[in-house]
Amino acid sequence: MKMRTVAVVGVLSALCVAIIIAVVVTSVSGAPAAQTGVVVTKAYVLFNIGVDKSGIVGSLDLSQDEPSSPVKINGTLTGLTPKGQHGFHVHESGDIRGGCASTRGHFNPKMLTHGAPGDETRHVGDLGNIMADDKGVAVINITDRMISLTGDNSVLGRAFIVHEKEDDLGKGGDDGSKKTGNAGGRLACGIIGVA
Numbered sequence: 001m002k003m004r005t006v007a008v009v010g011v012l013s014a015l016c017v018a019i020i021i022a023v024v025v026t027s028v029s030g031a032p033a034a035q036t037g038v039v040v041t042k043a044y045v046l047f048n049i050g051v052d053k054s055g056i057v058g059s060l061d062l063s064q065d066e067p068s069s070p071v072k073i074n075g076t077l078t079g080l081t082p083k084g085q086h087g088f089h090v091h092e093s094g095d096i097r098g099g100c101a102s103t104r105g106h107f108n109p110k111m112l113t114h115g116a117p118g119d120e121t122r123h124v125g126d127l128g129n130i131m132a133d134d135k136g137v138a139v140i141n142i143t144d145r146m147i148s149l150t151g152d153n154s155v156l157g158r159a160f161i162v163h164e165k166e167d168d169l170g171k172g173g174d175d176g177s178k179k180t181g182n183a184g185g186r187l188a189c190g191i192i193g194v195a
Ligand SMILES: [Cu+2]
Pocket: 087, 088, 089, 090, 091, 106, 161, 163, 183
């Protein structure tokens, strides 16, 4: 009788140990291999929260399925110059205490020259131009492989800027072109937040 009890207890405790090991192994191997931080898949931007006088209003949705996936940017802005091209960038800072002017320069973690969205050599924040229709409305539908919502190229907490003029995409042939695309003043800005 006693030996039998000991045997049963032995089998039960062996089972417990096996279950604990299985649980620990599963939880460790179930963790993502390369990504240890928080992965963000959705963000949003609200334009005109009172820091500029442009009359540009609208919002953007940003989504990224995985940290290595392209980011999709969708939204509508109204109040732009009709039939105008407007430089469209992510700037380094989301600090708008001094208006759109205090968001610093184009988001450029690798210290490269200004370029077009399709260029290898560009600022991470270089998203080219948005085009307004004859009513001053721009429907934005951009897919970009360089900006991210996670990691070194994360745009979270930074700001989108809509410029007064067309971005020459670094092809203008002067110093300003290689720095800002000669896109002129900052009409409107919006901070990129987690959605
Ligand atoms: Cu800009």
